[in-house]
Amino acid sequence: MSATTLLERTAPLYDRVKTLIPPIEWPVFADDIEAILALKRQRNAVILAHNYMSPEIFHCVSDIVGDSLALAREAVTADADVIVLAGVHFMAETAKLLNPEKTVLIPDSRAGCSLAESITAADVRLMRQRHPGVPVVTYVNSSAAVKAESDICCTSGNALKIVESLGVDRVIMLPDEYLAKNIAAQTRVKIIAWAGHCEVHERFTAAEVRALRADYPGVVILAHPECPPEVVAEADYTGSTADMSNFVDRKKPARVVLLTECSMADNISVHHPDVSFVRPCNLCPHMKRITLANIRRALETMQEEVTIDPALAERARLSVERMLAVR
Ligand code: 13P
Ligand code: SF4
Numbered sequence: 283m284s285a286t287t288l289l290e291r292t293a294p295l296y297d298r299v300k301t302l303i304p305p306i307e308w309p310v311f312a313d314d315i316e317a318i319l320a321l322k323r324q325r326n327a328v329i330l331a332h333n334y335m336s337p338e339i340f341h342c343v344s345d346i347v348g349d350s351l352a353l354a355r356e357a358v359t360a361d362a363d364v365i366v367l368a369g370v371h372f373m374a375e376t377a378k379l380l381n382p383e384k385t386v387l388i389p390d391s392r393a394g395c396s397l398a399e400s401i402t403a404a405d406v407r408l409m410r411q412r413h414p415g416v417p418v419v420t421y422v423n424s425s426a427a428v429k430a431e432s433d434i435c436c437t438s439g440n441a442l443k444i445v446e447s448l449g450v451d452r453v454i455m456l457p458d459e460y461l462a463k464n465i466a467a468q469t470r471v472k473i474i475a476w477a478g479h480c481e482v483h484e485r486f487t488a489a490e491v492r493a494l495r496a497d498y499p500g501v502v503i504l505a506h507p508e509c510p511p512e513v514v515a516e517a518d519y520t521g522s523t524a525d526m527s528n529f530v531d532r533k534k535p536a537r538v539v540l541l542t543e544c545s546m547a548d549n550i551s552v553h554h555p556d557v558s559f560v561r562p563c564n565l566c567p568h569m570k571r572i573t574l575a576n577i578r579r580a581l582e583t584m585q586e587e588v589t590i591d592p593a594l595a596e597r598a599r600l601s602v603e604r605m606l607a608v609r
Pocket of ligand 2: 394
């Protein structure tokens with residue numbers, strides 16, 4: 283097929299990302315995009331993509347986009363034989379837990395997460411021994427083995443609700459220390475934290491936030507709750523990636539900063555030409571392992587398939603399902 287024809291066929295898709303991708307780069311993407319769209323039909327596959335995916339993935343090949351909570355919910359109802367999880371490994375594991383009968387593919391299984399790597403199942407058992415009878419609330423940014431040792435999961439979008447749903451005065455909240463502290467600031471429930479951190483969000487500082495306010499008077503500052511508490515304290519709003527996106531949709535601030543991963547502002551900016559995005563973002567090297575090329579390869583080769591030991595999966599699934607049952 284001639285390059286001109288390919289460009290013509292993919293022109294409506296290019297239109298979605300034309301403010302982000304220079305025309306000279308599009309032919310490189312267009313070939314993979316067209317192949318991925320054909321492979322999805324052939325395999326009866328859907329692509330679930332996290333908000334941190336690069337724009338060409340987020341806007342051009344994904345069927346469902348969202349935060350961790352939305353991706354977990356959508357995984358339950360996905361009408362397909364194959365789910366490709368364009369995100370990090372714990373997200374693909376969650377999709378597999380909720381869809382044991384479906385094939386779940388991750389385009390690069392090395393796409394990890396510093397939070398998920400900060401804690402093991404043995405650590406959770408130790409925390410339980412130290413705090414007998416205290417329920418364990420585990421952030422979904424964790425392995426299936428850690429979820430299996432937990433009572434209930436949470437995401438950044440529902441953590442407060444989950445903690446308060448338990449009707450207890452103390453919980454163990456793993457593994458993100460900052461999320462735990464940011465939630466502790468909003469509830470009377472005493473929270474026992476672990477010392478895991480997101481390597482992307484821990485780099486933002488309160489001094490940086492103050493400098494942004496000085497440099498950009500009137501700027502609205504949104505922070506992800508994985509940021510340190512002193513950063514959250516200086517921000518105007520804190521929420522999950524979906525909450526931040528909804529905030530911009532609702533409030534349409536003239537100028538905004540998203541203290542989170544870089545692709546967030548790119549992806550949202552497409553729908554908000556009148557909003558000025560100031561971008562002191564940090565890249566997540568794990569999320570950025572996912573590319574159009576490896577999504578295409580995953581669908582061509584049906585690799586890499588996510589598998590979880592069935593006995594472990596059964597216990598881990600309970601923690602995720604308990605979370606999804608809290609509305
Ligand atoms: P969200 O659930 O807010 O999308 O966050 C996931 C994540 O990994 C943030 O770093
Ligand atoms: Fe993990 Fe942080 Fe990357 Fe999210 S941004 S996947 S929490 S390392």
